[in-house]
Amino acid sequence: MNLRPLPFPVGALLASLLLAGCSLAPDYRRPEAAIPASYKEAPQPPAGAPWKLAQPADAVERGEWWRVFADATLDDLEQQALAANQDLKAAAARLGQARALEKTARAALFPQIGVGLGPTRQLPSPASQGLPANADTDPGTLWRGQASFAWEADLFGRLGDGARAAGFDAERNAALFRATLLTLQADVAQAYFLIRELDAAQALYADTIKLRAASLELFQRRFDAGDIGEMELARATAELASAQAEADGVARQRAVAEHALAILLGRPPADFALAPQPLTRLSVAIPGGLPSALLERRPDIAAAERAMAAANARIGAARAAYFPQLSLTGSYGYESARLGDLFNSASRTWALGPLVGTLLSLPIFDGGARAAGVDRANAAYDEEVARYRQTLLQAFKEVEDNLAHLRILDRQHAAQDRAVGAARRAAELSQIQHREGAIGYLAVIDADRSVLQQRRSAVSLDGERARATVNLIRALGGGW
Incomplete structure (x- = not known):
């Protein structure tokens, strides 16, 4: 049986279909990174801890992790922030842009089809009509109504790799959106606990001011009666003023x-007020889990990994520039010198092949532009690998930092509680000794000041514990 060769346009089309989808990008593998087997600062999880380890991916919904603090006011503030925060809306808009760019890149894989209708007015030259140079020619109008298509066959994966890179970019922006969301949730919790810590300090100073005001009133009566000197009165006045200044x-x-x-929360400060509510000591236990879980949980690590994948795909697109590019174009429709005859059967016309340029193109000499493009793509990939590894190191550091904060804060709280108890006992004894005349009232003031300082330190530690707890949750990638 004799096989006739296919016509060139048909053969080129079949060859392009066979080669379409080939990719010159390197096989992508997540690069090796130094991952410790466990956290150095992680304590053993306490028995009956309310948190449990999980194995989610970065895209899994984290849920309302802040509810572990069992604070209805915080729950309400978090919902307000999710609904109105402008940075979160900007991140969502960036994600929308990235997804639109992905659609644009994928659209290049398909034929582009359009229709058009319109006239062309032209004056032909005498030479084009075979006439003498001084001959007159008449202008004519040509009406066209036709459909056209254009398609670049993705012979060596240039367009496919570009589309894949855009897809990874969209996934990266989705991970960055989740990172922005987690950061917002944590920032709201941090700001809330800071305000509650300051509320506790204000309550502490309010009690101190009442006591010192009562003492000053007593000193004033005794001074008026001549029982004490002006120095003691001035000292009591200074202590009251100092407490008032610290309260302010x-x-x-x-x-x-x-x-x-x-x-x-996305609100102007003039329209927002939070009722005072002193902070109480948190007792939430959070297990650190395994360092390898961060690769799945942290959205910023996921974003860095997607950036590597996109850079790897762009290497394939850069390599494809060394190979031929096949572009097919065509049109089918009608053309006529008169509008009334435009859609008659005799006015049909068609064209197949490149309307502009050539069907198959390949640069022979470009001064090293293609080689530079490949070098740039490889360097961009190396940059993303370094960013990925640095992101991992920073993530491990954040977890270790906050595990250490909470571990050492346990000891600080125990020591500070002992200091507060001892200061209170010393103040009680100074009051007794003062009533018995064994010591002057200045010693009582010093003892009271020590109680204030120790209680203020205890409040600060409570605030640090709350913030370290939130920071650890954020460092671990969100709630379980």
Whole structure:
């Protein structure tokens, strides 16, 4: 049986279909990174801990992890932030842009089809008509109504690799959106606990001011009666004024913190106020899990990994520039010198092949532009690998830092509680000795000041514990 060769356009089309989808990108594998077997700072999880280890992927919904703190006010603030925070909306818009770019890149894999209708007015030259140079020619109008198509066959995966890279970019932006979401949730919790810590400090200073005001009133009566000298009265006045100044400093810090929280909620500070509520000590136990789980849980690590995959795909697109590019174009429709005859059967016309340029193109000499493009793509991939490994190292550091904070804070709290108890006992004894006349009232003031300082330190530690707990949850990638 004799086989006739296929016509060139048909053969080129079949060859392009056979080669379409080939990719010159290197096989992508997640690069090796130094991952410890366990966290150095992680304590053994306590028995009956309310948290459990899980094995989610980075895209798994984290849920309302802040509910572990069992604070209805915090729950409400988190919902307000999710609904109105402007940075979160901007991140969602960036994700929408990335997904649209992915669709645009994938659209290049398909034929582009269009229709058109319109006239062309032209004056032919005498030479094109075979006439003498001084001959007159008449202008004519040619009406066209036709459908056209254009298609570049993805012979060596240039378009496919570009589409895959755009897809990885979209996944990277999705991971960055989840990172922004997690950061917002953690920032709201941090700001909330800071305000509650300052509320506890304000309550502490309010009690201190009442006691020192009562003491000053007593000293004033005794001074008026001539029982004490002016120095003791001045000392009591200074202690009251000092407590009032420190209370005003705390109030100033709280106002600033409240304004910052309002911005996180997407509200102007003038329209937001949070009722005072002193912070109580948190007792939430959070197991650190395994370092390898961070590769699945942390959205910023996932974003860095997707960036590597996109850079790897772009290496294939850069390599494809060394190979031929096949572009097919065509049209089918009608053309006529008169509009009334445009859609008659005798006016049909068609064209197949490149309307502009050539069917198959391959640069022979470009001064090293293609080689530079491949070098750039390889260097971009190496950059993303380094960023990925650095992101991993930073993630491990954040977890270790906050595990260490919580571990050492346990010891600090125990020591500080002992200090508060001892200071209170010393203040009680100084009161007794003062009533018995064994010591002066200045010693009582010193003992009271020590109680205030120790209680203020205890409140600060409570705030640090709350913030370290939130930071650890964020460092681990969100809730379980």
